[in-house]
Amino acid sequence: MSMPFAEVIGDPIAQSKSPAIHRFWLEKLGIEADYRATRVTEDNLADYLAERQADPNWRGCNVTMPLKQAVQPYLASMEDPAASIGAVNTIYPAFDRVLAGTNTDAAGFLEPLTQRLRDTHLFRMARIIGAGGAARAIAHALAAQGFTLVLAARRTEQAEELIAQLPGTTEHHVVLLDHFAAPTDFAFDDRQGLLDLVVNASPLGMRGKDELAFDWSHAPPGAIAYDIVTDPLDTAFLQAARAAGHPTIDGLAMLIGQAAEAFRLFYGAPPPREHDAELRERLGA
Known part of the structure; x- marks a missing residue:
């Protein structure tokens, strides 16, 4: 049998x-x-x-x-x-x-952030790379947790459609994928009481795919780098984040949680x- x-x-x-x-x-x-x-x-x-x-x-x-x-x-x-x-x-x-x-993606994604989300923040910001199925779950989960989102995608119309379906009344934003590729001299303000995330919710960086071009000058000090890619587990995105002094969460966290x-x-x-x-x-x- x-x-x-x-x-x-x-x-x-x-x-x-x-x-x-x-x-x-x-x-x-x-x-x-x-x-x-x-x-x-x-x-x-x-x-x-x-x-x-x-x-x-x-x-x-x-x-x-x-x-x-x-x-x-x-x-x-x-x-x-x-x-x-x-x-x-x-x-x-x-x-x-x-x-x-x-x-189960949304719950799995939030699991390693549970302790941080219990804290009260003056402002929550997340930069999300991608607008596909996984990005949809992540965007909805973060919007429900009070985040303002910036979605970066090759097809901005796909990201706009995603944002139109998010819960709440927060104003979110859409940019082209290459917006974060080049360095910026933007001066970030005081990060006290704020929670920032940079999330790779795309296949970029996966074995056999193109690398994700993200310059860490776009992320404020203390921003958490979260990559949902699991092959390889330690992506170039996460390596660059650590080199720039950012805490990281790898793709196994979400994969095991979901x-x-x-x-x-x-x-x-x-x-x-x-x-x-x-x-x-x-x-x-």
Whole structure:
């Protein structure tokens, strides 16, 4: 008899660390199940979902680039926050095995910022590189936390559309991707009581992709560099941030955080987060 399984889908997918994360937790909990990586393109997405929906052993899938918006027409329902974000990163068979979509990216992204977000700030600013599916989740999460956002994208119309859907009445801004590439002599004011982030929410810097051109003169002292790329884990973006004196958060923080929410849906149990340090060691091996 085949065992229950979940998986991650996207294109490309071979570099995904999600199978290692979920299998680590399954092993620790002694759950007889599997988690796989399956290459799925937009062209074969409909066939893939129909086949999996009919498989009683399939517990669901995580969705990565470039499918986070493409999957939506095939879902019977979209739960919040996926509905408000407009991007799905987790699909699971709900009652009668109809396909339901949700989004765990937002919660996963905020997890390593939890302590800082408990503090009160005079002002919160985030510069976000990218306007795709992951950026949508991140922008919504940060807007809900009272951040003023500057979105940098190759296609400004995509970023404008994203901003128009954000919650609240804060005025956000859009710039071209190369706005942050060249040095600036802008004089930042006193950073006391402020919280600043610079987030790479794009594939730039990923193995096989172009590097992200970001000059750290655009970031105020103390700004946190957060890169969601996981291959390589220590990106040139993060290395340059540390060299300029900025604290950093790597892509495993968000990846593990969002995977934890999905794991509960797929396998009906919370993952053993007390082993996070060991998991990071395994992923870095």
